[in-house]
Amino acid sequence: MITDSEELDTGVDDVIRFENVVKRYGRHHSPAVTDLTFSVRRGELVALVGPSGCGKSTILRMVNRLVEPSGGRIVVDGRDTTHVDAVTLRRGIGYVIQAGGLLPHRTIRRNVATVPRLLGWDPAAQARRVDTLLDLVGLDPATYGDRYPAQLSGGQQQRVGVARALAADPPVLLMDEPFGAVDPVVRDRLQNEFRRIQTDLRKTVLFVTHDLDEAVRIADRIAVFSGGGVLEQLADPQTLLSAPASEFVVEFVGSDRGLRRLAVTPVRAEDLAKPLVLAPEDGAAYAATALDVDRGDVAVVLDRGQVAGWVPRGRLREAARSRDGRVRDVVRPFTATVPDRADLRTAFSALLAQDAPLLPVLDERGGYVGALTADVVHTALRRGVGNT
Incomplete structure (x- = not known):
């Protein structure tokens, strides 16, 4: 259980503040929420997670x-909510x-x-x-405005629910498992859509x-609760996954928390591999020698600054047997690239989906920044909180 000094924010930027909040259903029952103290900052999304019956929805309501x-x-x-008319609130x-x-x-x-209204x-x-x-939620008013809920898919209905919640431009938004009733593909789209909306608003x-x-993907901070509404840890996703505060949190986030960290760890230029760069017109003999000197197994091929593909050492040596052999004769195309704004989960998935042992990372103008490899992923994760 966290202490007030660890997580209570009492600054002027707090929009929601819980101060020693307790909820009991009957004097002889155990608390549904126990001595809860924490704050939510302006513009912040805090996800509440925990096992069933731990008080998440009660806290929200x-x-x-x-x-x-x-x-x-x-x-x-x-404003103390008990001093405000409930309907007005x-x-x-x-x-x-x-x-x-x-x-x-x-x-x-x-x-x-x-x-x-x-x-x-x-x-x-x-x-x-x-x-x-x-x-804003991706539904054309002319197409959907005069329809009824039964005429929409589950994902479309959820979008309308978000739009309705935002209608009066409220300072606070409460969301109780809003995407839980849709299939995984639609859920993924809704999460992306909501992240876009939250970035804007x-x-x-x-x-x-x-x-x-879901919490790791969309939240700025995550609050983990155990039974009785006890707040075990409140932290950003990276810290939660790399430095769980208690045995309960360790068990809750699971033994695969290292994999979950991929989604909250950005690709960073300083971590990327810098393999040898060749041009399509380079001679194969020269390229093979350069790769030997570089002690690399593969090289990236750039054509006027744009990624043209990659070549392995073996194919360069084969091409070098011909006096006129060129890199362009043996270059292999990449099937994917990723932007330098991507997270490691997206980038690593793209790397695993192709035959090449590396994946080009591009800047916002399409320029080559470096290459992602399995070693790069490991280094980036080890650099996380609690690791050196």
Whole structure:
């Protein structure tokens, strides 16, 4: 269990603050949430994870008072929530649940406009906001606006749920396993879409999920809870996976936490391999000798600064038997490249999917930066928190 001094942030940039919050269902029952103290910063997404029954959803619902705390206090945007009318509070906090929670008898437009309408927005302002948000979540207003929820796929309904939660531009967004009811392919797309939206809007988000990989992928920090709503660790994904704070966290994140770290470790230019670079017009004999001097097994071929492929030592030696042999005669194309903004999970997957023992990494202009290899991946992971 963490201490206040370890994780409590009391700065002016805190938007949600839990102060010694307790929740009991009956005097003779064990607490569902135990002495919870932590803060969520402005523009931050904190994911709540833990085993079933550990109090994640209860914690979320105490923020908008769908569940009332038994002790302590919760402060949202500087106001003690118990001093705010519950209905007024909820209209100022976005809320997304599994399967979207849409009203089946209302069109998509009317679903998204629910809170602005309750707040008395002008109809024209409502219509503009609905169109803006449907565009934001990737649904054409002209195509989907007048449909009903039953006419949409599960993934589309979830997008509408996110749009509805954002409709009144709330400072806080609560999300309770919002992507849990869709298949893995759609879930992956929704996570990507939400990450894009969050990058643009920077809402303050509490996100409940049972999927640690989802939390690692989208969260700025992850709060791990054990039974009774005990906060075991609150940390960024890299720290959580490389330096678990307790045996409970070690067991929860699993023995494959090193693999999960791939998704939160960026490709860095300083880590990349720098194999010998050749040009297509280089003579094969010269290239083979240069590769021997470089003590490398493969070389990268660049044509006017652009990646043209790669050549292994053996093929260069074969080509060198011909007086006119050139690198271009034996070059092999890469089947993939990755941008230097990619994470190691994306890059390593691309490396494993091709025959080449290395993968070119390109800058935003398509220029060659260096090569990813299995050794590079290992070095980058070892450089993480807690390792040297």
